[in-house]
Amino acid sequence: MGGLRPFRTCAAFAAAGIIVLAAPATVEVRGKLPKGGAARIRLVYRQGVQVESKALPKRFLAERGEAWASFQELTPEGRQWVLRTLFPEDRWTAGEVRHKVRYPELESVWLMSSLFMGHGQHYDKLQAANPSNPEKLRVGDLWVIPHALLAKELGGAGDVKVDRSQPEDELDDEAKVAAYRALLTFEKDEEGPYAAYHIRKGEALWTAAVMRYTDRVDPKGVNDLAVEIARRSGITDVRGIQPGQLVKIPIAALADPFQPEGTAALAEEREVRAEVRRTPRMEAGPRLKGTRIVLDAGHGGVDRGAAGNGAWESDFVYDITMRVRRILEQDTDAMVSSTIRYPGLGFGVRERITRPSGEAEILTTPPFANDGESPNAVSVHLRWVLANDLFASFARSGDPLKTLFISFHADSLHPTARGTMVYVPGASGVPATFSLGDRRAAKVKEMKVGAHVRFTSKEKLQGEARSRLFAEALLKALRKDDIPIHGNRPIRNIIQRAGKSFVPAVIRFNSAATKVLIEVANLTNEEDVENLKDPDFRERFAAAVVKAVKAYYRN
Ligand SMILES: [Zn+2]
Structure with a gap:
């Protein structure tokens, strides 16, 4: 059963003029505006603070957009009003804030850092400034945001390093x-x-x-x-x-x-950019009705993928993929499928990931186990074969241009690099025709339709252009949520490894109109791994992906 759960009012909070909606997912507060009137402020589990935008005066809101504005969209004055209204027990003195935890289920050190210090990323500095506080919040705990860490727009020095210097x-x-x-x-x-x-x-x-x-x-x-x-x-x-x-x-x-x-390479690059500019945005309803989305979590089973700093690729990207799946199923009417499932775990998400899962199966007919018997190359190919088969069935009644494939991975790059990268299928790296040979295939029903692809030059160009547009929507959504992005050309159309350049197979042979491979984080970078191990981060990342999908399709 889908649909919204009915709102439940908690008597204790209601008495104080606070409504708790479907506790503990959301807290809502009616805040009196300085020049009369009121606006609702809500604190949403793992999404942060949002404000009803139509009631707000101009000077509180940088730009009027959707019905609920995020905290980041508010002006410094608007942010101060929201914080003082939402947390009336906080004490603001001489550029320092003494914050009293009010909603321990909804607040987190990450959230405090993002509200008071401008970035959730700086939560470790906030923790260091409050060494005796437990990480698990309790009502009434006092957290001090010192002047040095408090964001400039809130009257502090904002002295936290942000790696956005270019x-x-x-x-x-x-x-x-x-x-x-x-x-x-x-x-x-x-x-x-x-x-x-x-x-x-x-x-x-x-x-x-x-x-x-x-x-x-x-x-x-x-x-x-x-x-x-x-x-x-x-x-x-x-x-x-x-x-x-x-x-x-x-x-x-x-x-x-x-x-x-004068080089052919530069001419191709310019052709793609021109195609991006003339590619119209696809339309879909606000709940993504009419779109077909296939989600792929890289590796799994015997193949753990990349590893570093105590984390490994497969389980962590699987968890993010399952969170994306859950949000899409809850919040949209998109038709969603997965390419892979971990038996025992199903499509569930986890707060803690303690050890590598040994089993995974590609969801072909019959399912294909990613076990020691079979080379991993087969599993990689079966993902696009399965996706192509699903897209072909969808195209019989749906619009083939509204098909989207997203593959989730994590990389092990040079340790100085960090943040998300997105690979799109470079037009020149996609073949005109391709059929999967028996040696790298498996006896599954989907081979019949899914294993053979054909792309005209125009289709290759459009495939790259659409995927680039989606990649841009994704980076925008990540940036808005303070999720680190690779500092140098985060959107790439080719991978270079050991002297060879190629487009990853899952997007190279994929028949989706739009297809990307996301490298969520760099496992050789400590801070990236810390994020990946944090379920809040994985949830925020997944939520940003869904926001990007919604932004990509016009409604
Ligand atoms: Zn990978």
Whole structure:
């Protein structure tokens, strides 16, 4: 049974003018506005604070959008009003806030950090400032947000490091790539042509030169090229590079968007960008009616995927995928399927992930066990075979343009990298036709329809363009929720590993109109892993994915 549960009013809270809706999922408060009138404020489990926007005065709201504005959409004045109204027992003195926990089921250290310090990411600093407080909140606990940590717009110093130092950060992907390109000049030395780049303040060779301007992201590939670039540029101490240092990036290593004028690679890049601009947004109802979504969690069973810092890929991305599935089923009318299921766990989500699950099955007919008997390559191919079969059935009565495939993974990149990356199927990396050979297949019903694909040049181009548009919607949703995003070109259309460039198979042979592979986090980065282990983070990530799907389809 779907549908909304009826609101339940809790007598104790009602007496204080507070309504608890379907406790403990939401708390709602009616706040008196300074110049008369009132607006409802609600604190939603794992989603944070929202305010009824129509009642708010202009100076409280940066931009009028949906019926409920998120805390991030409020002006500094609006934020202060909301915090003082929602938490009337808090004491604000000389740029410091003494916060009293009022709703322990709904509040978290992450939420406090995001409300008072501007980013949930800084929860560890808040914890360090309140060392004797338990992480599990209790009513009446006192948390001090010192002046140094309190956000500037709330009267504090906002002295928390945020890794958003580049001027391009607010641009969309195309403009950002163009801005990066404008920083290069093309020159020549005795070793041949190179792109000249001058390191800017706070930048490192691995990230600024290698990860941004080339398709290399894996630790060895990045290191090897960094060493090569340092040698050619006459740099002896890679860690001691000063701003202004000239670095020479070999032309052959540059990613397509940075290739010199007149090259085929750059022409292709521009063709894709033009296609993105003329691709209209697909329409769907507000509850995504008429869309067909297939969710894939990477790896599973004998294949744990990447690992690092005490976490491994399979179970963590499975949990995020199941959270996305649950939210889509609860909040939308989209038709949703999964490619993989962990027996024993089903489609459930977990608060704690303690050990790798040993079993997983691809949901073909019959199911295909990801066990030791079968090579993992088969399982990878069966995911797109299954998805294509589902999309083909859907196309008999539905609009094939409203099909979406999302694959969830986590990476092990160079440790200086962190945050989410999104892979889209680069048009030039998708074949015109492909049939899965018997050697890499399995005897499942879906092979008949799903194992054979054909793409015209136009379809390849549109596939990349639509997937890029979705990737942008996703990054926007993540950014809005303070979820870290890879600092250098987070949207990529090709993976480079061990000297080979390719589009990942699950999206390369996929017949969905829109298809992406999300690398949720970098497992070699400690902070990323801390996030991944946190069920609140996984829930926030999943919620942001659903927001992106809704934003992607016009209604
Ligand atoms: Zn993976």
